Amino acid sequence: MKSRQKHDRFQYSVENVIDKPYNWTQMTRLMGYMKPYLGKWLPYAILSLAVVTLVRLGVPFLISIAIDEAIQKKNLMDLFEIAGMIMGLYVLGWMESALRIRWTNQLGHSVIYDLRQELFTHIQRLSHRFFDKRSAGSILVRITNDINSLQDLFTNGVVNIFIDIVMLIGILVMLFVLSPTLTFGIMIVLPLMFLISIQLRKKIRLAWQTVRLKQSKINSHLNESIQGIRVTQSFTQEQENLAFFERMNMDNFEAWRTATQRSATFRPIVDMAGAIGTAILIWLGATLIQADTISIGVFVAFAYYLGNFWEPISRLGQVYNQLLMAMASSERIFEFLDEKPSVPEQQEAVELTDVQGSIVLEDVQFSYDGQRDVLHHIDLKIKAGETIALVGHTGSGKTSIVNLICRFYDPTNGRVKIDGVDLTQVRLETLRSQVSIVLQDTFIFSGSIMDNIRFGRPDATDEEVIQAACAIGADFFISRLPNGYHTEVEERGNVLSQGERQLLSFARALLANPKILILDEATASIDTETEVKVQQALKRLLKGRTAIVIAHRLSTIREVDTIVVLDHGTIIEQGNHTSLMDRRGVYYDLVLSQFRVLGT
Numbered sequence: 001m002k003s004r005q006k007h008d009r010f011q012y013s014v015e016n017v018i019d020k021p022y023n024w025t026q027m028t029r030l031m032g033y034m035k036p037y038l039g040k041w042l043p044y045a046i047l048s049l050a051v052v053t054l055v056r057l058g059v060p061f062l063i064s065i066a067i068d069e070a071i072q073k074k075n076l077m078d079l080f081e082i083a084g085m086i087m088g089l090y091v092l093g094w095m096e097s098a099l100r101i102r103w104t105n106q107l108g109h110s111v112i113y114d115l116r117q118e119l120f121t122h123i124q125r126l127s128h129r130f131f132d133k134r135s136a137g138s139i140l141v142r143i144t145n146d147i148n149s150l151q152d153l154f155t156n157g158v159v160n161i162f163i164d165i166v167m168l169i170g171i172l173v174m175l176f177v178l179s180p181t182l183t184f185g186i187m188i189v190l191p192l193m194f195l196i197s198i199q200l201r202k203k204i205r206l207a208w209q210t211v212r213l214k215q216s217k218i219n220s221h222l223n224e225s226i227q228g229i230r231v232t233q234s235f236t237q238e239q240e241n242l243a244f245f246e247r248m249n250m251d252n253f254e255a256w257r258t259a260t261q262r263s264a265t266f267r268p269i270v271d272m273a274g275a276i277g278t279a280i281l282i283w284l285g286a287t288l289i290q291a292d293t294i295s296i297g298v299f300v301a302f303a304y305y306l307g308n309f310w311e312p313i314s315r316l317g318q319v320y321n322q323l324l325m326a327m328a329s330s331e332r333i334f335e336f337l338d339e340k341p342s343v344p345e346q347q348e349a350v351e352l353t354d355v356q357g358s359i360v361l362e363d364v365q366f367s368y369d370g371q372r373d374v375l376h377h378i379d380l381k382i383k384a385g386e387t388i389a390l391v392g393h394t395g396s397g398k399t400s401i402v403n404l405i406c407r408f409y410d411p412t413n414g415r416v417k418i419d420g421v422d423l424t425q426v427r428l429e430t431l432r433s434q435v436s437i438v439l440q441d442t443f444i445f446s447g448s449i450m451d452n453i454r455f456g457r458p459d460a461t462d463e464e465v466i467q468a469a470c471a472i473g474a475d476f477f478i479s480r481l482p483n484g485y486h487t488e489v490e491e492r493g494n495v496l497s498q499g500e501r502q503l504l505s506f507a508r509a510l511l512a513n514p515k516i517l518i519l520d521e522a523t524a525s526i527d528t529e530t531e532v533k534v535q536q537a538l539k540r541l542l543k544g545r546t547a548i549v550i551a552h553r554l555s556t557i558r559e560v561d562t563i564v565v566l567d568h569g570t571i572i573e574q575g576n577h578t579s580l581m582d583r584r585g586v587y588y589d590l591v592l593s594q595f596r597v598l599g600t
């Protein structure tokens, strides 16, 4: 039993390997990303195609003429001329290939750039519900690995497909022109080859999809492990983590091995077909030469064409593998791109400007997962400029109410209104510019202190940033830092203390100057001196705004206008501190129990 628990410790949402047939619609959609570049690169593509065709089809033809006309008839001048032409064609071919590598690379990188940009932009717009269901790591994989795996297809694959197909058709035509009998003889192997490769394709596709899933799992786990490394170390869970990682790494290794092994079977099939074709050529060709049906020159040209024939087929096999990998990746990319925000913006959504700040929740019911209601029939009126505090046991629904006011989620039933306008009718951007949240665990982005405060209003000047910091009282610690406002802080702001981070987030909110402010009050105990500073800063911050404070320490909310007491998603008491104390209900008990805890 114990070992089972261990195995179940890390759980990631299972993404199934989806076995779908080759999907033309999806491929067309993927190829659509090349559209903007067609105008620029199409002339190059046509030129490349013309040159490659000329070189690959021309050289064997010239060789056959050299043998039949110049060598056999001992005409040295003609031989020099033909050799010169062959040389010229090879030089042309070399120049074309050097140029092609350059422009296909540019094309590939441009497409990858666009796709990554679109995916990131789209993900930024998605609602909280989307992020609830997925780990950061698995999102990361799609933006990095899945998109990277399309790179080969766009830089080499797509252009080569066209060149190779044209080449195959060209060679077939030349072979038929030279000798239909010999061509039929050799092409007998083709249908056999296709039958075998079709069987392989499905297996190869599945194997690559499995690889992607395993990688996604590794990345999710890595992300979680690194983020949680402090907890892991403090609970000495490194060995467990390591064992789990090793298992996943091994799974990934196996998946890669299977996929590459399966992919590698394609080439030998082509080689085998080539070998059989050559044997037929020698046997049938010699017979036809003896019967004087074909010349030695034609026989040699055949051998050359045939050599050139298997190469594009084998490359098409490779490109087919790339296409299969691209199918697996694009399926995952498009799944995200097709994800609609769960809080959609209406076409005729209105701008929320000149907000006064009154908030109303009308008979609101809410569930995160559609199964368990976390808020029941909430009716709440907050007047403009008023400060209310939400209190209640953990899990009672305080954060959920705030999530609805910011419209991170829509209520299952009922309405949330600001200044009388239903939030579903409002443009999200204008709503969020009027509402700021100051979280308990302030997120500090990598950059300078100045940048971090300016996050609240990107167009603020340095003076405005400093003014906001002074007004909040954050200036005292910022000026003590080695580079003052230009001190670089890392992601999560590990160099700053909890109180300092909180002051920084207040300054950020003050600069944003929202009409509605939501404050998740810090639970951690900070020293009394900082506490006093934070409380003073808070007073300044709340002035002239509607404020909702998620209160954990009841001592700090005595002066707020209204205290709303929640229990299991229902409002059970509402009023100011004195009236609720007089009532001797749940709030009274909460205050008393906190007082007792603090008193001991």
Ligand SMILES: Nc1ncnc2c1ncn2[C@@H]1O[C@H](COP(=O)(O)OP(=O)(O)OP(=O)(O)O)[C@@H](O)[C@H]1O
Pocket (backbone or CB within 6 Å): 132, 368, 369, 374, 392, 393, 394, 395, 396, 397, 398, 399, 400, 401
């Ligand atoms: N993203 C989510 N998906 C599903 N359920 C959720 C989600 N977030 C919260 N819940 C559930 O909703 C209920 C209310 O949570 P909420 O975060 O609103 O409580 P809270 O009063 O803010 O708690 P705390 O004081 O601990 O922050 C809880 O039972 C919680 O398990």
